Amino acid sequence: MNELYYEHYNLSDHHTFQLSSRCRYFYPADHESHIPTIFNFALKKNKPVIPIGTGSNIIFREYLDAVIMPLRMKNIAIISNANIDKTQALLKISAGYSWHQIVQWSLQNNLYGLENLSLIPGTAGAAPIQNIGAYGVELSDILHEVIGYQPSKKIWRTLSNQDCQFKYRDSIFKHALRHDFIITHIILNLTHQFHPNLTYPPLKKYLSHHYENNNWSAQDISHAVCAIRNQKIPNPNKKPNAGSFFKNPIVNQKTVLQLKKKSPQMPIYKVKANVFKLSAGWFIEQCGLKGYQKNNIAVHTDHALILIQTGSANGTELLDFSSWVVDQVYLKFNILLTLEPTIYPDAIYNQA
Ligand code: FAD
Ligand code: NAP
16 A cells, blocks of 8 residues: 655646645555545545646645645556447546547557547546547547546445536536546547547648548547647646636527627537537637736737746636636626636635
8 A cells, every 4th residue: 555645745746837836735546446545544634635637627726735636547458348349449547547648549559539639638537527628529429437436435436428417528527526536447438440520620621731632540630639739729838727717608599699799700609409609718819818918827829718827826816817807708798707627725615
């Protein structure tokens, strides 16, 4: 058993925004069997446990009076299942495995379905939390099951795709199982036959422009996604950030019609009947905030949805800045943007 934990530990290297932050205890889980032990430790110390991957969707405030538990298990294997037909394969991956390495592993093994999700930072274990998605594909399209530990009941559970209640950047892990499920493995359902998903116009445009014929392979799609992302999305190692800072608002038709009257050029994406997705980045841009900087935080010059750290900031400074951005959008459009990353320790105490 791993007995190793650290006290008053510096967290700035454990989240991609790299804010100045410390925690009371830092206790890594290198095997799933360590998890109940770490919860018992936290119970004795009367502290909450916060599981983390690479911290690419987390904002840490200055001090966390908690046990931070990075999940570090890294295994990947194809598993057999009598209910799966021969065109498919189930891949079992432990929580600490890097997401982009999973995509690469699948392509090297001629398994398809993940190519559009290339280069998303983070780990397997965090992917179901917000149902990661990009370029027209979401984790829920290929996730078979999630395995994990429920600390309140001290039990190990397997959840089906349906049990996870996936929605746009949302899942049961943000609601009924909020702070009460540690994901130790995910099982993905991939295919041996490649079916390209080119529903996202910028992706198709890039491929048409850079490749001579239309016979694109999964590797071509993965390379194209990486190239587009590298052009637009700042590398957190160079410009600390947490990806999209705000969620795209999901609204009904009445709201769309009201906004459209004032802003006919506003981008609108229909999700289903009477459900529409708007572009949070577009709202911020329309407020004239692209590239705007206050002290050590800025709206990125190439991407209005991404906030970056430009100097040495802490969580309070970042969250004051983001609240100010939310206010500007609300005053101009009457649209309330919500934050995508999880704020700790706030999230432990707020149930909303
Ligand atoms: P963390 O940030 O460490 O954790 C995220 C949340 O999950 C936290 O609440 C944490 O407590 C919880 N958690 C972590 N591991 C576990 C576990 N094993 N069990 C239970 N809870 C856990 N997201 C997208 O959807 N699409 C994108 O295209 C995308 N692009 C990004 C680009 C950049 C540059 C950055 C910085 C982020 C981007 N993101 C994107 C957000 C982020 O990559 C994903 O949300 C990712 O899944 C987070 O993984 P992580 O390991 O870093 O999780
Ligand atoms: P983009 O292509 O500039 O598009 C801006 C927004 O419009 C995106 O958020 C996207 O929503 C939406 N959109 C564009 N075309 C769409 C279509 N045909 N159908 C439905 N929605 C459409 O986006 P980007 O910022 O460069 O990001 C590219 C992809 O990577 C997106 O899928 C985005 O979600 C993902 N990404 C996510 C993060 C994160 O931290 N969550 C960070 C970087 C990139 P969707 O977001 O729903 O796709």
